[in-house]
Amino acid sequence: MARRAVEQELSRERILEAARHLFVTKGYRAISMRSIGQHLGYSHGSLYYHFKEKAELFYAIVMEDFDHLCQLLNQVKDMPEQGETSKVERLLLEFIRFGLNNAHQYEIMFMIRDEELLSYCRAEQARCFEVFASIVRGNMDLNEHSLEAMHTVPLSLFLSILGFISYYIQDRVTYEEVEAAANAHVKTLCRVL
Structure with a gap:
């Protein structure tokens, strides 16, 4: 995972686009930071570098x-x-x-x-x-x-x-x-x- 992070940094824009899609298709309450991370192929911890919580991301x-x-x-x-x-x-x-x-x-x-x-x-x-x-x-x-x-x-x-x-x-x-x-x-x- 560390190598992947070095090769392709998880950008704020990629997180926003993935979260937008998941919120619309599955609903806000059904989505967690963990599920967004999984969707992107990263740990949910890597999302917290950009956003403190799901509400801030929304x-x-x-x-x-x-x-x-x-x-x-x-x-x-x-x-x-x-x-x-x-x-x-x-x-x-x-x-x-x-x-x-x-x-x-x-x-x-x-x-x-x-x-x-x-x-x-x-x-x-x-x-x-x-x-x-x-x-x-x-x-x-x-x-x-x-x-x-x-x-x-x-x-x-x-x-x-x-x-x-x-x-x-x-x-x-x-x-x-x-x-x-x-x-x-x-x-x-x-x-x-």
Whole structure:
């Protein structure tokens, strides 16, 4: 084992990816640090070099995934207007693309049901929603929308996109496989804008 550790160091990224897969496929409670180590072919003690406990490992996964999604959303915000697709439509499509093409991450981020873990996810979901909502509000015309709409429209769009992803994620399809449906859904949603 020592030789193996020298030949191929167990990286934080490898641990995060293996743990993410195991948490989604087997459930958080069914997975131990020992089982993650076994999955990777290392002793569980080698994991403690990177993470003190399983909860810290889970939180690192959640933070990494939400940081990545928020980065994607901010990239859309910073893009110049182009063609017939509005910035809000691109935002919604990018969110759908992320969810369907990163099913394991999305399930941990938005579909986890474990009460103990929801507290980790809820704060990050709220942070993600605020990025999303600020982009939507920034593209709404104040002369055409009430103050109430400035609050309700972003939430309605967000929840609708989560529902779309949750529906299609069950079939393990990629974004490309449902791109036409995603475009139609987003066009319908954005009529309110």
